[in-house]
Amino acid sequence: MKKMKKLFLPFLMLVAMTYSCNQQGEVSELKESSRKIEKVNYVYNNEVLSVSYEVDAQGNSVLIEDESAAAIREIYASNPELNEVNGLDFTGNVYLFDNDYEHLKFLKSSEEGKSILAEIEKRESAIADYSSYSTAYLKLYEDSYYGKEIDWTSSCFYRGGTEGNFQRLTNMSNHSSQNSKWWQPRNSAYRCNGGKNVNDRLSSFKFNTAKIGTVILYKDRNYRGSKKYFYRNIPPHESRYSFVGTWIVVPRLESWSRWNDRVSSIKAY
Structure with a gap:
């Protein structure tokens, strides 16, 4: 009987360890499945830079570092008056302009942009x-x-x-x-x-x-710093x-x- 107990106890420990590892693996898989990757295409000086974010179940996002992410970081750092606009080409692309003048010039170059300007005025x-x-x-x-x-x-x-x-x-x-x-x-x-x-x-x-018709968010008080635009007539x-x-x-x-x-x-x- 004692011999059987000696053999049975290690077996129970092995089963418990296996169950624990499986549970941890399932939790790990669950955590991984709750995360997703979001891609954002930025357009700057006619160049498309695609960056990715890892997003958890709560909506918190972390930028995935790569060459494009480093390039975007440098664009923001070197342009304190940067204009950021979503969907100017009626897609999910985010357009970046060095200043108001470049933004305005782009709007004037298309019929859709001209309609935006007319509404802004x-x-x-x-x-x-x-x-x-x-x-x-x-x-x-x-x-x-x-x-x-x-x-x-x-x-x-x-x-x-x-x-x-x-x-x-x-x-x-x-x-x-x-x-x-x-x-x-x-x-x-x-x-x-x-x-x-x-x-x-x-x-x-x-x-x-x-x-x-238009909402503009500014990084600094009194309408200073970089800004992000949302236009009503760009769905x-x-x-x-x-x-x-x-x-x-x-x-x-x-x-x-x-x-x-x-x-x-x-x-x-």
């Missing part, structure tokens, strides 16, 4: 009423997939109304030293977003195309943003890695 001439600066037409969120909506209008009575809303998106910092329209004295009951600093916190947003051609009714919805700025938690001012008209 019309919208800019009507911007004086600031009516598009409302949560009825523009919704901002701190988290991906529309989590933690930013209260950028309702609780703010400092320079109230849509003009005040426009000014708050000119500078999303809440520091008084930066002349921000978010700032309120500590004893005020009307501090925007509860006094929480939303500078460099934007991760997703939506805008209603019934009122807004989304990719999964990273889409139409839902009259709304264009952008669930993850993480999809373009350089924009998640990096927005300091916004135009919407």
Whole structure:
């Protein structure tokens, strides 16, 4: 009997180890299956640079380093006024321009671009009423997939109304030293977003195309630094943003890695 026990115990240990290894392998396979690869084609000076991101189940993305990724990194580093625009050729390609002039020149070179310019001109001439600066037409969120909506209008009575809303998106910092329209004295009951600093916190947003034709995200306050454009009359051609009714919805700025938690001012008209 003792001999049988001696033989049986190692057998049980072997079975347990095998089961544990299988379980670990299944967990590892599950983790791997929850990850996917997203490719983004950037077009710069007529050259296409294809980069890849590894995306986990929560939507977090990591750039896969290669020659194209290094080239894109260098383009951003050397062009502080870089313009980034999705879908100018009605695909998922992301176009990069060194400055506003190059962007404008490209738009003027096609009929589709000319229609965009005509709409921009019309919208800019009507911007004086600031009516598009409302949560009825523009919704901002701190988290991906529309989590933690930013209260950028309702609780703010400092320079109230849509003009005040426009000014708050000119500078999303809440520091008084930066002349921000978010700032309120500590004893005020009307501090925007509860006094929480939303500078460099934007991760997703939506805008209603019934009122807004163009949204521009800026890296720096007061419309400075590199910028990313979303045009109403370039319909989304990719999964990273889409139409839902009259709304264009952008669930993850993480999809373009350089924009998640990096927005300091916004135009919407």
